Amino acid sequence: AKRNGRNKAQFYRPEFSQKTQEKVVLGQALRQAIDHREFSLVFQPKCRLGNGHLVGVEALLRWRHPTLGLLLPDRFIRVAEHSGQIVEIGRWVLESACKAIVRFNKNRAHPITVAVNISPKQITTGALTGHIRQALEASGCRPAWLEIEITEGILLQDSKSVQETLSTISSMGVSIAVDDFGTGHSALAYIDRFPINVVKIDRSFTMSIDRDRRKAALVRAFVSLADALDLSVVAEGVENSEQVRLLRRFGCEIGQGYFYSKPMSAPALARRYGLLRGR
Ligand code: C2E
Numbered sequence: 001a002k003r004n005g006r007n008k009a010q011f012y013r014p015e016f017s018q019k020t021q022e023k024v025v026l027g028q029a030l031r032q033a034i035d036h037r038e039f040s041l042v043f044q045p046k047c048r049l050g051n052g053h054l055v056g057v058e059a060l061l062r063w064r065h066p067t068l069g070l071l072l073p074d075r076f077i078r079v080a081e082h083s084g085q086i087v088e089i090g091r092w093v094l095e096s097a098c099k100a101i102v103r104f105n106k107n108r109a110h111p112i113t114v115a116v117n118i119s120p121k122q123i124t125t126g127a128l129t130g131h132i133r134q135a136l137e138a139s140g141c142r143p144a145w146l147e148i149e150i151t152e153g154i155l156l157q158d159s160k161s162v163q164e165t166l167s168t169i170s171s172m173g174v175s176i177a178v179d180d181f182g183t184g185h186s187a188l189a190y191i192d193r194f195p196i197n198v199v200k201i202d203r204s205f206t207m208s209i210d211r212d213r214r215k216a217a218l219v220r221a222f223v224s225l226a227d228a229l230d231l232s233v234v235a236e237g238v239e240n241s242e243q244v245r246l247l248r249r250f251g252c253e254i255g256q257g258y259f260y261s262k263p264m265s266a267p268a269l270a271r272r273y274g275l276l277r278g279r
């Protein structure tokens with residue numbers, strides 16, 4: 001067993017699974033990841049389903065670990081949430097995303113938005129509002145260019161402080177999207193109580209609308225309900241033209257997924273879309 005320090009040695013006891021050991025190792029490496037500039041963002045286009053024009057991007061986090069190589073969020077976000085490190089990482093993401101979108105929108109007739117994924121911890125620790133304000137100020141990003149993506153779970157808590165935080169953010173002019181919509185428990189029951197602007201239909205629905213009539217019926221119902229509540233709808237995980245056709249028929253206007261583009265670096269995004277007019 002490795003033993004660099006009293007604390008660590010115990011995690012190499014055989015009764016701990018490989019997964020647990022990996023978590024400990026990653027948790028320690030995460031502490032230096034920001035300072036060592038190991039994080040980066042990639043951007044995935046959100047496009048108008050009708051004409052394919054770019055309307056926004058979602059910022060997705062990547063971690064280039066010195067020995068493990070490129071890690072996707074599924075490998076480390078949960079670890080960072082558990083340890084609380086996600087709050088500082090999330091702050092870095094907000095600042096980097098705002099800087100990137102300012103650069104991107106500089107010479108564009110039609111500015112696009114950037115969406116940033118937010119972990120529940122960022123909200124419940126009370127850090128989010130200040131971090132957003134600082135990210136906007138430091139970059140010169142307009143509030144209207146920033147969108148935050150939160151999950152249904154945080155809304156189900158229905159606490160006064162969550163409500164206040166989201167209201168403050170909303171009144172700053174930043175828009176709020178509910179991510180992975182349809183996978184939570186109460187679906188639309190909460191939406192009235194929070195300042196929500198956008199719902200993002202989860203990939204598990206989009207993926208099967210061209211094969212599963214019941215899933216298609218659900219998506220159609222989500223879209224008309226969202227319309228009635230004046231919310232805009234983004235379908236995530238759009239992979240083929242048949243899905244585009246059906247989504248348009250259901251009244252969904254915006255899509256994101258491999259059909260349009262995989263997530264890409266800022267320079268690649270600028271090469272592909274920088275000179276085109278959006279919308
Ligand atoms: P998400 O918010 O649902 O993001 C969409 C994920 O689906 C991304 O994976 C994206 O690459 C992938 N995807 C996009 N289009 C398609 C498609 O057409 N087909 C398929 N099969 N997949 C598609 P990624 O980048 O690995 O991110 C995974 C999750 O990690 C995200 O899910 C989000 O919940 C979380 N995440 C990513 N970046 C951050 C971050 O900065 N902060 C926090 N808190 N969470 C993040």
Ligand code: CA
Nearest residue numbers: 058117149179
């Ligand atoms: Ca998301």
Ligand code: CA
Nearest residue numbers: 179180200236
């Ligand atoms: Ca999502």
Ligand code: CA
Nearest residue numbers: 180202203236
């Ligand atoms: Ca999803």
